[in-house]
Amino acid sequence: MRRLIAFDCAGETLAGTLDEAGGTTGLLIVSGGSEIRIGAHRGMALMAQAIAAAGHPVMRFDRRGIGDSTGHDRGFESSADDIAAALTAFRAKMPQLQRVIAFGNCDAASALALHAPAGLDGLVLANPWVIEAAADDALPPAAAIRARYAERLRDPRAWWRLLRGGVDLGKLARGLRKAAAPPPAAPQGLAARVASGIAAATCPITVLMARRDNTAIAFAEAWAGDAFAPTRERATLYECETDSHSFHRAQDRAWLLERLSAALG
Known part of the structure; x- marks a missing residue:
């Protein structure tokens, strides 16, 4: 059963969608960019439907200032309160939950790396965003x-x-x-902070990459550096042979669903 919910976050009201199921392990989906919770090509809604059909509750939400939520959009780097509030609401609405796995793509993956709240039991990070391009630079990384x-x-x-x-x-x-231009000797700025955030996480981490996507290619270069060495030793990395950033093709969606199902157990 799918239903709409609302919950508080720092004085604002966030809108969410809950796909109910009876399982004790749930999936919390964090949206990237300024994307509403349905996702690109309805991808997040379709994913939630499939995961719930397999017995796992799923929650999606709009952070402050996005979609149906009130407030001002301050970007993924300021979404710590939104993610924590969503996790609290998810557990309150689905009291049978014993484990919650969080999934994010692009800067939502980076948001989870930077701000994963206590109480999450696993992170699935797809194509983490580590690019800090100049404002006048329209070229890919x-x-x-x-x-x-x-x-x-x-x-x-x-x-x-x-x-x-x-x-x-x-x-x-x-x-x-x-x-x-030679790559930096070590990740700087956002890449360094994402590396530190992932290294500090205490839960299992799965990293997913669309191998030919520009964002994933940039992350792969940072991932190969020394700053990510501690994470490489304990994270599980999978690559999908696609250039689709959102895994929107049928075969890509099937691959993503398989990886998420494995993380959910």
């Missing part, structure tokens, strides 16, 4: 550019497009300059 160029160098059609003038040479030059 350097790691993604390098990966794309490496792929295109192996594609004869890309060479043919270049020879025929079908490539923006200015954009190509800017991309080459950015790709040539």
